[in-house]
């Protein structure tokens with residue numbers, strides 16, 4: 096967690112803090128009141144990729160509010176908004192995870208919350224004072240990908256209905272030059288298993304780029320890459336905002352040739368590279 100403080104002249108400095116957990120796992124955090132004397136605004140940047148970080152964030156805000164003036168604005172940047180995929184009740188009896196997480200964030204009363212490439216429109220609608228930086232804007236940071244898309248070297252693949260709006264926006268950025276082909280995925284709502292994947296267009300002889308928000312275990316992209324290669328696609332690449340890669344990168348071997356992802360979920364130096372996959376981390 097990176098904490099920045101701003102004085103009234105807009106000068107920025109990084110705030111140090113002590114942080115440890117008790118042997119039973121409970122978090123402890125302490126800021127130096129002296130370092131906050133001239134602070135008018137605080138900005139917290141955190142990759143919320145595990146639950147203990149949520150507690151640490153809550154502790155940090157509590158500590159900061161105790162030693163700053165009431166007028167001090169506290170802003171939050173959480174590139175990866177956790178639980179965003181649980182944005183509807185698919186089967187009766189489930190929790191609405193996105194709302195649970197949004198309620199926690201809202202309870203901390205931030206002046207502004209920034210997230211990147213929200214999974215759907217639901218989380219931005221639930222979080223107060225939120226800015227969602229769309230995938231098409233993040234793409235601006237990747238020179239290579241911009242170039243390849245602008246010259247029509249890649250055909251965009253939207254892996255499911257949820258991703259199609261985002262993929263079309265990327266194509267529109269380049270005046271429709273990259274062709275967009277829609278794919279269709281059916282999941283078992285109870286187990287999350289993928290039952291069916293089909294590509295609704297001709298990919299023969301084309302270099303394709305699958306664009307989506309999250310790659311977790313990678314099943315969506317493994318199944319899709321198999322179909323794409325079977326139907327004659329040449330290079331199959333992946334542009335993913337949030338690279339969780341919970342099953343590692345080896346699972347894509349022989350199927351995905353190139354992966355572009357941002358450092359939203361983990362810092363760039365923590366990605367385990369795979370010699371067979373050309374992995375490019377877009378550092379923000």
Ligand SMILES: O=P(O)(O)OC[C@H]1O[C@@H](O)[C@H](O)[C@@H]1O
Nearest residue numbers: 180309310311312313314315
């Ligand atoms: O197939 P894995 O990588 O586990 O899950 C990622 C997919 O699940 C969706 O919600 C994401 O938007 C993406 O399409």
